[in-house]
Amino acid sequence: MVSSGDAAPAFVRLAAHPLRWRLLTELAVSDYRVRELVERVGQPQNLVSYHLRLLRGGGLVTARRSSFDGRDSYYHLDLERCGHGLADAGLALHPALGFDPAPSPPYSTPLPAKSAVLFACTGNSARSPIAEALLRHRTNGQVEVTSAGSHPKPRLHRDAVRALRESHGIDISHRRPRHLDTLAGRRFGHVISLCDKVREVCPDFGDHPRLVHWSMPDPAGVGGEDPVGYPAFVRTVAEIDTRVRYLLPVLARIPQEVKP
Structure with missing residues (x-):
């Protein structure tokens, strides 16, 4: 008989179930809606919803209402919580x-010379340029990265300019938003949408880029242009930076190309 003191750590108990592990592995790649997870794991919706x-x-998982269709929710895997859960499970087994659990320091991460990443959102005025700047900063310019709307x-x-400058010392005030159509003919290894609306209309860039979705609310929707909304931009910068840090090992593992 196993005593309560010998019970497996919480992360192990949650992740050990085959379907929950499959859901975790799918959400480790991208944010998804329930119906998309149902298709990917091949299980009934009621069962998928129960395990979610x-x-x-x-x-380990969070959910946000879709800004494209409020009847839907996007599910997101909290990689930092997973990392700490794995670390705690290891310590519970043996010191x-x-x-x-944190990713390797960014500048020591070996990256392909021609990694190519596109970040997309609707207005290209906050989320996607923040992501572009943070990825360029954390890779010391090793990655070919752009953003558009x-x-x-x-x-x-x-x-957005202020929050990025105050948190990371990055100045993007000179940058101007650009349209996705201006990137026609470019090739990207990763196309990452940060907006539920742009995910539905993002053009096909060919060559089968890795499509990833980060479902994030528009910080400009909180308070608009007045100072009340500034904390939303601070939170957005912090969340994008976390996602970018966990993107680095993925870029290091999968070589990408960019067409001049």
């Missing part, structure tokens, strides 16, 4: 199995 609720209850705004949002 367990993963949410354990703090020698503890490890630092389906309906670009006339200029970057001032709070």
Whole structure:
């Protein structure tokens, strides 16, 4: 008989179920809606929803209402929580199995010379230029990275510029939003949408890029241009930076090309 003190750590209990593990591996790649997860794992929706609720209850998965269709929700895997859960499980088994769950320091991560990444959102005034700047910063320019929007705004949002400058010392004030159509003919290894709306209309760039979705609310939707909305931009920069840090090992593992 196993005593309560000998019970497996919470992460192990949650992740050990075959379907929950499959859901975790799918969400490790991209944010998805329930119906997309149903297709990917080949299981009934009620069963998928049940196990997603367990993963949410354990703090490994979060959900956000889609800005494209409020009847839908996008599910997101919290990689930092997973990393800490794995580290805690290792320590519970043996002191020698503890490890630092954070990704490797960015500048020491070997990256292909021609990694090519496109970030897309609707206005290209906040989320996607923030992601572009952070990936370029964290890879010391090793990655060919750009961003664009389906309906670009006339200029970057001032709070996006401010939040990035104050948190990372990065100045993007000189940048101007661009339209996705201006990138026709370019080749990308990764096309990452940060907006539920642009995911539905993003053009096909050919050569089968890896399509990834990061479902993130528009920080400009909180308070608009007035100072009340600034904390939303700070949170957005922090979340994008976390996602970018966990993207680095993926870029290092999968060589990509970019067409001049």
